[in-house]
Amino acid sequence: MSTAIYGLAALASLAAGAVGLHGLLGGAWTLTVPWLVPLGGLELGMDRLSGLFVAVVAFTALPVSVYAIAYDRGARSGMGAYLTFLGAMLVVPLAANAITFLLAWELMSLASWQLVARERSGGRAAWVYAVMTHAGFACLLVGMLLLAAGTGSLTFADWRAAAPALDATTRHVIFVLLALGFAGKAGVIPLHVWLPLAHPAAPSHVSALMSGVMVKLGVYGLIRIGLDWLGTGPPWWGVVVLVAGTFSAVIGVLYALVDHDLKRLLAFHTIENVGIILIGLGAALVFQPVGARELAALALVAALYHTVNHAAFKALLFLGAGSVLHATGTRNMEEMGGLIKRMPWTAACFLVGSIAIAGLPPLNGFVSEWLTFQALLQNLSVARPALNLVFALALAGLALTAGLAAACFVKAFGISFLGLPRSEEAAHAHEAPAAMRAAMVALALACAGLGIGATLIVPPLAAVAAELTRGARVPITVFGGVTVRVSGDFASVSTLTVAAALGVAVLLLVAGVRLAGASARARVSDTWGCGRIVQTARMQYTATAFSNPFKRVFDFFYRPRRRLDVDLHPESRFFVRSIAYESPTRSIFDDWLYTPLMAALGRATATARAIQSGSANLYLAYILAALVAMLVLG
């Protein structure tokens, strides 16, 4: 039963992917079914941007659904929610009026909430997710209603035409409300609190979709409001997005570094990568109004490219984490180790994903981060020192993020897959079944292809960017079939050349070392243990120890506390009976934002209880008073 449904989902994804690609390459169409939903009817419209996001959703869902055939084998429920979730995510980017959009959006949220809430560990996660997603939905609803009231229409095409003429304050308010709603879904700091709870709690194939794709629809919304529905905004919109993106990127990866739950670590990296996407998008929103439309298009290509890439490698990593969870029954990295010996396929795929997400050449993460760097580096053509300083700091933030992400994936891969197994379960882990392996290999190949084949990926994305920047000339050219050039002579990149050069160099070295008369033998022995005979897993470095330097350097964000309990023998303090050590980290956002917010909310509701006596007469009086007030005011 579950096999058939997931197989069906895979086939449907394939078809949807074809539709998306067609739209991405310029096949625009519209579809209206007036009777299907009230208030304007179902309205779908395809343009290049919609096509791109449909293709991203579908081509991520394809391997994920294949994976689920084996991962969720024998499941009796949850498939309906999965299909609804998938379908809603495909409709969101196609929606052409507010009703269709909001319906699909809410359906997507509810279906994913259902998939989280079904899990045993999902209780608190589901609750926080429900609260945050509905707060975001409320922002979207109010923002869209304001926009509809201003323009007199619920269709996006009318917004596009009429919104630029609205007065500035209304546009600012609408922008802020819609941006809050979309940023909440995208997991932008400080609206991210639900994300590291909900994404790991869901089953791994759902996590892959939530992290790889669903957050991207928040990005989709931000692109629409920043460049499309509201017309061109003032530069500060872009500065806000750029700064939020930089903070999300740096803080997201910092929290990932100290988290040793493999899936939660990946969830924090989603926050980081959305941050990187928003750095590109924010740069585009700054460049567009100050007359640097070519740079805006370049920054937008970078953001879109990273969106595509993140879907590929994040889905891959979540599926890898799912295979590990499947094999060992744990998400705690401190209980893993040595899995590369027992799960070679999963390990190799996870390694590819790690290299890709760390932005290392020649895989896909490198290309999009490279493009983002180029867009930021050219900010000097905008002669405004304050903006230039923001860009310089964003550059530094992006570079720090790249370094920290590489560090974090050394930890994630090194502690989980290398060394000695740290638990019985890890020692007896088994390789994932064929369907799961196939899905991971396909995504790993996608990561390699999106990196090495950059020259094929950039032109369609440039077309999307040109459409969104109202026909700006996109300063990206493909040169000689292997090189992507940016802004004429400014810079160029060729990942294919790099990959080939690295390959040739490794082969030359292998041959060269042999020719230089090196010994071809190798003796296999124990790890050097300073003279101790036995090496045990407990002598290894742990994930906690690995991240300790970061914990000390960035202690402002972690607020680590150290608790050391040494139980001494009552007779002599030289005999230690037990040592308990604990070093929990906290989130400044929980401490300084959400805890006070929840406390204030609690006080407010306690106050409001004063008018709720339970007496029906009193309530009727309230209704009467409200009615009179409205009639008088109206």
Place this chain on the structure above:
Amino acid sequence: MIDTSLGAVVPVLVVAAGAPFVVGLTRTLKARLVGRRGANPWQPYRDLRKLLGKEPVVSATTSWIFRLTPYLLAATMLVAALVIPVVTSRPVLGFAGNAILLMGLFLLGTFFLALAGLDAGSAFGGMGSSREVAVAALAEPTVIVAIFALALRADTIDLGLVVERLGREPSLALNPAHLLAFAAFFIVMLAETGRLPVDNPATHLELTMIHEAMVLEYSGRYLALVEWASAMKLFLFMTLLANLFVPWGVPSTAAPGALALGIAVLAVKLVVLSTALALLETAVAKLRLFRVPELLAGSFALALLSVMAVFLVR
């Protein structure tokens, strides 16, 4: 055609063959400065030959990553030799991604080396890996901002074109902001190549060690490759410093005569830089590990000042 192949082969040979000498020269000078005779500068070549001939011992705990890493690490350095201007200002692979690619290649090498450190399952390796990636990550922002400062002045991020532009216009290369970027870059070089005061390349017996702890499990030909790659990284960083901040005498063609001149000029610059490095390493003590971030934050501040100076004088 001949020029292109010369341009492809010569920088790789210069970096591959010259790297151990820079390390050896620095060691000799350091020995002399503290009153020892020291080994002669060619000693690292003998060490490499000796290591290549020895049978490596590989831990049974390790995986293929441990064996692949030395080759990949050395490969990233060889490719980097084609990306930055070494003996000419028109590197053969200059089009392949430039400064950001260079950072990426170094980080790729560090990434795999750190994984190899964890692969044997010993505490030493893990400790070294953890510290190495921490230092590398904290050095990244300085590198990019310093590059940004240079790109601002030269109006391009192409390292070769930066060298040419600065060489043509000495006023760009000799202003204070450029010196700030130089200082920032120099500190980053110390951190990235594991020199004092960030790491001590002369020992693996301290608990504060970083790089040497990470590669403790390596022996034989694998160790030879790792040591050689480290030497190449130092060589590449020094070359970059020399050519970006003293941009004179770097030919823009790969004709045989120009190449010979380029090699000679580079040799002079590197001898001067090695001497400076030896002097510095003799004068300073190693910093405590948790003081290193302060040093790197300082270098970041210098780089940012260099960027701000561009806006102020514009």
